[in-house]
Amino acid sequence: MAATTMATAAGAVLLLYYALSRRASSIAEEEDSTVGGDYSESKSRSAKKRKWPIGDLAFGINYLIRRQELAEARKKKRKKHYSLEQAISLFEIFCFGVCPRLVSEALKKMKGKISEIASSHVSSRVLQVFMWFHRTCVKHCSQEERNAVFVELRPNFIAMSTNTYAVHLVTKMLDNAPKEQLAEFISSLHGHVASLLRHMVGSLVIEHVYNLGNATQKQALLVELYSPELQLFKDMVTVKETRLVDIISKLKLQKSSVIRHMTSVLQPILEKGILDHSIVHRAILEYLTIADKTSAADIIQQLSGLDLVRMIHTNDGSRLGILCVKHGSAKERKKIIKGMKSHVQKIAHDKFGSMVLVCIFSVVDDTKLVSKIIIRELESNLKELILQQSGQRLILQLLHPNSTRYLTPNDITSLGLSIPSLSNKATPSPYLLLCTLFISELNDGEAVEEEKKDEGDGVDTSILLNEGGKKDSLKRRQELLVNSGLAEKLIDACCEMAGDLLRSKTGKDVIYEVVTGGADGILHPTLDEKLNMLYEAIASLASEAKVDEQKEEHLLEQFHSSRTLRKLVLDCPEFASTLWEKALKGKIADWVKGHSSKVVKAFLETSNSTVKELAKKELQPFVKNGDLSVE
Numbered sequence: 240m241a242a243t244t245m246a247t248a249a250g251a252v253l254l255l256y257y258a259l260s261r262r263a264s265s266i267a268e269e270e271d272s273t274v275g276g277d278y279s280e281s282k283s284r285s286a287k288k289r290k291w292p293i294g295d296l297a298f299g300i301n302y303l304i305r306r307q308e309l310a311e312a313r314k315k316k317r318k319k320h321y322s323l324e325q326a327i328s329l330f331e332i333f334c335f336g337v338c339p340r341l342v343s344e345a346l347k348k349m350k351g352k353i354s355e356i357a358s359s360h361v362s363s364r365v366l367q368v369f370m371w372f373h374r375t376c377v378k379h380c381s382q383e384e385r386n387a388v389f390v391e392l393r394p395n396f397i398a399m400s401t402n403t404y405a406v407h408l409v410t411k412m413l414d415n416a417p418k419e420q421l422a423e424f425i426s427s428l429h430g431h432v433a434s435l436l437r438h439m440v441g442s443l444v445i446e447h448v449y450n451l452g453n454a455t456q457k458q459a460l461l462v463e464l465y466s467p468e469l470q471l472f473k474d475m476v477t478v479k480e481t482r483l484v485d486i487i488s489k490l491k492l493q494k495s496s497v498i499r500h501m502t503s504v505l506q507p508i509l510e511k512g513i514l515d516h517s518i519v520h521r522a523i524l525e526y527l528t529i530a531d532k533t534s535a536a537d538i539i540q541q542l543s544g545l546d547l548v549r550m551i552h553t554n555d556g557s558r559l560g561i562l563c564v565k566h567g568s569a570k571e572r573k574k575i576i577k578g579m580k581s582h583v584q585k586i587a588h589d590k591f592g593s594m595v596l597v598c599i600f601s602v603v604d605d606t607k608l609v610s611k612i613i614i615r616e617l618e619s620n621l622k623e624l625i626l627q628q629s630g631q632r633l634i635l636q637l638l639h640p641n642s643t644r645y646l647t648p649n650d651i652t653s654l655g656l657s658i659p660s661l662s663n664k665a666t667p668s669p670y671l672l673l674c675t676l677f678i679s680e681l682n683d684g685e686a687v688e689e690e691k692k693d694e695g696d697g698v699d700t701s702i703l704l705n706e707g708g709k710k711d712s713l714k715r716r717q718e719l720l721v722n723s724g725l726a727e728k729l730i731d732a733c734c735e736m737a738g739d740l741l742r743s744k745t746g747k748d749v750i751y752e753v754v755t756g757g758a759d760g761i762l763h764p765t766l767d768e769k770l771n772m773l774y775e776a777i778a779s780l781a782s783e784a785k786v787d788e789q790k791e792e793h794l795l796e797q798f799h800s801s802r803t804l805r806k807l808v809l810d811c812p813e814f815a816s817t818l819w820e821k822a823l824k825g826k827i828a829d830w831v832k833g834h835s836s837k838v839v840k841a842f843l844e845t846s847n848s849t850v851k852e853l854a855k856k857e858l859q860p861f862v863k864n865g866d867l868s869v870e
């Protein structure tokens with residue numbers, strides 16, 4: 240008996256190999272007939288044909304199926320607990336790998352057994368192959384066939400969602416599902432959202448669906464976490480009410496009962512550490528908008544620690560991180576920072592995670608600890624950090640804090656959040672969180688990023704955050720940036736990478752702030768000597784001769800660098816002087832056209848009056864003869 244099965248398996252593998260090598264050789268065509276040569280010798284029949292051996296294959300498969308069925312029928316008689324997956328997997332893997340058209344056949348064979356197969360781990364792999372196949376070979380598999388699978392699985396959705404293996408099929412299936420099926424799946428979850436979310440495996444499905452769903456569907460999942468009544472009257476909730484407070488007032492729910500219900504839902508989730516999901520982040524955030532002082536403080540205490548790192552990669556998670564930093568006690572802040580140890584680089588490079596670090600820089604008074612853990616780790620990879628969009632925000636926050644030039648509206652909203660019941664301010668702050676949340680809802684997403692002013696001429700209004708530390712903010716920055724040694728390393732990095740930074744869309748802001756000495760002149764006078772070296776470094780790059788066949792555009796002519804240099808000439812008198820002396824004096828004729836003319840013209844308005852006079856004299860003739868246009 241065993242021998243028969245072995246022979247079947249061996250036969251299948253052989254045939255598979257054969258078919259694949261046939262395909263390979265037909266692709267390679269005449270080039271190399273020795274590919275699979277061994278096989279064409281042993282199977283002389285195939286050597287004659289150069290076509291896809293579909294006839295052979297069908298024959299072979301039928302033969303194999305019959306043999307296997309026979310063998311299995313016999314086996315079944317003998318063994319009571321015969322496992323279905325053995326019967327199917329070999330055949331299916333074989334089919335999917337070789338001949339797409341046989342999938343329908345496979346489907347027929349599996350009919351009525353799919354959820355059983357999906358729940359056992361061996362064949363759920365097979366089903367994954369099958370689902371993959373569905374996606375890539377839509378031509379060969381009809382929508383009807385896919386619908387049939389969906390319909391067959393429907394009664395088992397909840398059970399499958401908590402099965403370690405079947406969950407893969409469920410998520411794969413949802414990825415490819417048409418809208419109606421997704422909607423149907425979501426309504427089948429109705430009444431089970433909270434319990435699934437408490438389940439390690441089940442929570443994966445909820446999160447998956449939450450990410451796939453549209454706003455209405457997201458909301459439908461969330462409201463089940465708010466109140467048991469909403470589970471019954473789900474249809475009452477329309478998409479217009481997205482905030483929990485609004486839902487409470489619209490549906491005249493009892494706030495205390497919502498708090499009670501949410502506590503009972505969220506507590507087990509927190510205890511089990513199911514913290515990676517964005518739906519959980521959103522639910523906790525909403526909970527904090529209504530929670531009383533004690534419950535809110537309790538949540539902050541529970542989240543502040545190692546686990547916070549797992550949450551701050553989503554927008555809502557990062558907001559929770561910010562709230563923990565702001566409302567946490569000194570002890571909790573310490574735990575948060577220590578929990579970030581050895582993850583700092585990763586957090587810094589994350590769009591949302593980096594905002595928690597920005598917040599730490601703004602409010603934590605224990606600068607020794609922040610330097611020791613966060614600054615040290617950032618320094619280890621400073622060059623990469625200042626060229627990366629999220630990473631550079633941290634450096635910019637120290638150089639020029641709370642700037643709307645460098646932070647997006649969404650960032651600013653996040654930094655401005657506070658928990659109503661824990662807010663120090665007696666006045667209307669209960670609504671602040673809610674209002675700002677609402678604003679951010681409107682601004683959510685990438686669109687905001689696009690709006691960020693590219694040119695430096697944007698208005699820079701600094702914002703005020705809510706719950707700061709006790710320390711003077713300039714002193715805190717001084718300690719974090721200058722005393723920690725970060726600034727020195729930063730200037731070194733800028734010297735080394737001046738050209739790259741000036742030419743890069745993301746790097747130019749950092750070098751601009753460093754050259755100008757940061758807000759409040761934070762780098763002066765301690766680092767003046769080093770800054771002079773940086774001015775020299777930039778000026779010497781700018782003084783390079785203009786060669787047509789250069790690999791990189793000249794610093795004075797490249798789009799970003801010319802604009803940044805222009806701004807620097809306007810804003811930084813020391814730099815204007817160095818650049819004039821080293822790079823432009825006597826060479827104006829080369830630079831009066833194109834992007835570089837912006838730099839040249841800036842000297843007519845520079846903040847260094849000595850240089851301004853010198854430049855005026857030299858530029859006058861070019862203005863007169865019309866080479867340099869000043870409007």
Ligand SMILES: *[C@@H]1O[C@H](CO)[C@@H](O)[C@H](O)[C@H]1NC(C)=O
Pocket residue numbers: 418419422453454455456478
């Ligand atoms: C979300 O999808 C459901 C089902 O497809 C649909 O009825 C609803 O109108 C959609 N809502 C939005 C806001 O697109």
Ligand SMILES: *[C@@H]1O[C@H](CO)[C@@H](O)[C@H](O)[C@H]1NC(C)=O
Pocket residue numbers: 601602640641701702703704705706707708712
């Ligand atoms: C930036 O925000 C923090 C956080 O509240 C605040 O303490 C600080 O004063 C602000 N900095 C400036 C320069 O406005």
Ligand SMILES: *[C@@H]1O[C@H](CO)[C@@H](O)[C@H](O)[C@H]1NC(C)=O
Pocket residue numbers: 812813814816817820847848849850
């Ligand atoms: C302005 O330029 C002059 C001449 O290059 C230079 O000596 C002086 O130090 C500059 N002024 C400032 C404030 O840097």
